[in-house]
Amino acid sequence: VTAGGAALSTAFTPSGTYLDAATYGPAPETAVAPRQAATAHGAAGTYDPLSCDAVLDRARIMFARLVQAQPGDVAIGHQVSPMVSVVAGSLSPGACVLAAEGDFTSLLFPFAAAGHEVRTVPLDRLAEEVDSGTDVVAFSAVQSADGRVADLSAVAAAAHVHGALTVLDATQACGWLPVDAQQFDVVVVGGYKWLCHPRGTAFMVVGAVTRDRLRAVNAGWYAGERPWETCYGLPLRQAADARRFDVSPAWFLWHAALPALELLTRSASIASTITTWGWPIGSARALGCRRLTRRSSRSPPTPMRATGWPPPGSAPRSAPAGSESAPSLQR
Numbered sequence: 001v002t003a004g005g006a007a008l009s010t011a012f013t014p015s016g017t018y019l020d021a022a023t024y025g026p027a028p029e030t031a032v033a034p035r036q037a038a039t040a041h042g043a044a045g046t047y048d049p050l051s052c053d054a055v056l057d058r059a060r061i062m063f064a065r066l067v068q069a070q071p072g073d074v075a076i077g078h079q080v081s082p083m084v085s086v087v088a089g090s091l092s093p094g095a096c097v098l099a100a101e102g103d104f105t106s107l108l109f110p111f112a113a114a115g116h117e118v119r120t121v122p123l124d125r126l127a128e129e130v131d132s133g134t135d136v137v138a139f140s141a142v143q144s145a146d147g148r149v150a151d152l153s154a155v156a157a158a159a160h161v162h163g164a165l166t167v168l169d170a171t172q173a174c175g176w177l178p179v180d181a182q183q184f185d186v187v188v189v190g191g192y193k194w195l196c197h198p199r200g201t202a203f204m205v206v207g208a209v210t211r212d213r214l215r216a217v218n219a220g221w222y223a224g225e226r227p228w229e230t231c232y233g234l235p236l237r238q239a240a241d242a243r244r245f246d247v248s249p250a251w252f253l254w255h256a257a258l259p260a261l262e263l264l265t266r267s268a269s270i271a272s273t274i275t276t277w278g279w280p281i282g283s284a285r286a287l288g289c290r291r292l293t294r295r296s297s298r299s300p301p302t303p304m305r306a307t308g309w310p311p312p313g314s315a316p317r318s319a320p321a322g323s324e325s326a327p328s329l330q331r
């Protein structure tokens with residue numbers, strides 16, 4: 001399978017068969033040199049911070065294409081939880097947030113820490129549990145813990161009927177599962193998993209109507225319309241579009257994020273068809289174990305033999321190595 005002429009199966013160069021993108025996605029080969037160059041320029045004192053702005057402009061376009069959004073609706077940041085905190089910090093005190101039991105804490109904690117009432121229900125009951133008392137439905141497209149995929153359309157439809165704000169965490173989805181950001185009010189995505197970005201890169205999609213309902217509680221100098229011209233003093237001068245939710249970028253990392261995005265967006269449907277790293281990605285995804293590698297060990301992980309592959313199209317899973325949820329691995 002190729003993406004814009006480049007074979008995806010040769011775009012990554014892991015030392016062995018890599019199955020752990022649910023923990024972090026490996027950098028494609030094309031991302032290595034730009035990151036090294038940025039780091040080297042930083043060491044030499046020759047890095048031009050303005051060069052990151054052009055990279056971000058392009059990254060917003062690429063990411064928007066991936067999730068069917070407008071580039072002006074895309075904000076950038078570092079991690080998921082501060083982005084969710086923007087929503088949590090914008091709600092009326094004691095708002096009622098509906099969430100899935102056992103969802104990832106970077107999605108749940110910001111609401112709980114802000115003092116909102118977070119009600120959790122089983123993932124497969126999320127849509128039917130939305131009612132007129134629900135202010136927000138916050139859920140992951142794919143559960144980090146066990147790979148279950150939410151019924152995105154059903155939840156979006158139920159929330160729409162009851163006027164609830166939807167916050168989708170697509171961190172475990174974007175890059176392999178098609179996501180239509182227009183179905184949701186807010187979409188947050190950490191870049192370092194299936195988007196194969198360095199850790200410390202994240203996106204938030206907020207459309208025009210929703211962003212006027214939110215307060216940019218993390219606003220810093222990069223939230224400005226022309227950040228370099230408004231570094232000092234008041235009044236508050238925020239970007240008109242979703243860039244008002246930007247947090248100033250971790251410069252060097254974005255130089256590696258962009259080539260990864262370009263690679264992924266060149267592939268129309270990365271979801272179910274590509275073969276990469278020597279394994280059908282659907283199978284790798286189904287396995288997708290969080291801690292396949294032995295982190296405490298200094299030696300490389302022992303190669304694993306996999307049996308009884310689940311069918312392609314299964315979701316990524318984050319399972320502790322040795323748990324019952326990863327029984328098909330044999331050393």
Ligand SMILES: Cc1ncc(COP(=O)(O)O)c(C=O)c1O
Binds near residue numbers: 079081082104143171
């Ligand atoms: C669903 C989900 N969201 C977010 C994250 C990462 O959160 P943060 O960017 O706050 O570290 C993870 C990491 O495992 C995740 O699985």
